[in-house]
Amino acid sequence: MGKALAKELVSRGFDVLIHGRNMTKLAAVRDELRLAVSESNRDVDVKVWCADASAGRWYPAELLALTEGPDIAVVVLVNGGTDIKSYAIDGQTDDEIHSVMSLNFFFSVFVTRTLLPALRSTAARGPVSVLAVGSHVALIPPPYLSVYSASKNALQSVMHGIAADERFAGRNVDGNLDSKYLQVGSVHTASNKGKPTLARPTSEAFVKDVLRRMTAPGRIVAPNLVHGISVWVIMLLPERLAERLAGRQMVEAWGETVTGGKSRAACASTSS
Template sequence: MNNETPLDGRVVLVTGTTQGMGRALALDLAARGATVLLHGRDPRRLAAVLAEVRATGAEARGYRADLGDLAQVRALAEELLGAEPRLDALVHNAVAGGGSDPTRRELSAQGVELRLAVNHLAPHLLTRRLLPLLRRGGGGARVVNVASIGQSPVDLADPMLERGYEGLEAYCRSKLALIMDTFALAAELPAGEVTVNALHPAHLMDTPGVRAYGLVPEVGVEEGVRPTVRLLTDPALAGVTGRYFDRFTETRAHDWAYDPAARAGLAALTERLVAPFAN
């Protein structure tokens, strides 16, 4: 695309880079001149993708953490704050999908339903703890939350889906929660300092998560990389914040995302679950 700002000298953290769209996104950003901070859970796979990115001539550093453990999320943030002089962009790409057995309910290290923990609570906590680093560049930092067109309201009476669990439903609930948190954080931050946006990158990309659930991929991961990179590089989006995009088009999320009572309820739930790790 012609309407892109070069990433030379920019530092970008991408979560979930050891496979799927995250790996492709890291390689794309490296080719654009960015210094890429790679996150992964598996040390062997993280080392492999780190070597792959460095082989392109790009500068890259790796950070390991299990986002299903908020203690590790907090430790990751502290490690980044201590090691990195700046952070210009953050892409929350790591995901817990519907699972290979959608009837099997999984829990995080803190006993939270796993999709809600990885897809919503981890980005919520990590972004907020990294705000000093994002602000250090003097303005223009961008946060991109990789969400989904699959969105479903969180049942605030049963947020852990203890009744009638289904993996894809849990995934859709967590992604709507992520979008709502995008709107909430964007409202808190001056757009000239940090922008926060969410997107559905592409439909049924060829990723391990899609295949594990038993779905048939329709497009390659590069289809999701392009709109995600655009949110990081398009100068027309400078200062644009608190929006949800379906690929390249700004659109409306699920109606529940705009309900004041729903937003307040989700915010209260989120704060309660992350409170032990917020300070």
């Protein structure tokens, strides 16, 4: 999703800074983007920042150096995800829990707070968007993913809190600094290889939805129409029914990875 977003932004003339934890992969994406830029005769800069979002501690100097100078108009916090687990929270190690929270929450907080002074400066001259990629798991935790669900709920709260803090301090009176939490369902990516459908758009289609809905009103936005309808349906369902459906979908998608070797029928029976 991040790669698709970077491609879309450079095609629109944005300079981009892409982040990842593998320098070899980052360099390959950078070269691909630069080639696309040169072929289109655009004057666009592509920078890379290599840092492990699951590490739990980061230092701002490198990020500040990479973002010094140009106005920062769009920040998209795409990092996130978790391994599917077959055991409850009491079976998860400290390292597992810290890694999930760092990858999905703490790293996004670090990036946002590091860039916030520059974002305020840009907002004095024009619109700025900070977009945090959320997940439907924040609405109803799938089996064994309570920490992942909590990380997305925390991310939503921080996006709201940033907006509230700016209003309380009397800044951003013109609304130029806009922080949003994106409600995201299934998207076809390298790690989610299910067949693309209306409910599972390709990354390329989804990032177009994101940019199209970037200025939509409200602090919580579902860029994809089907994802938005899914949120509405989930919120209407009784809690236990929603839990059963979430469990059933996990088993259908991940099988023994979720059940720990149990049969699909046995797990479906247990979850109901």
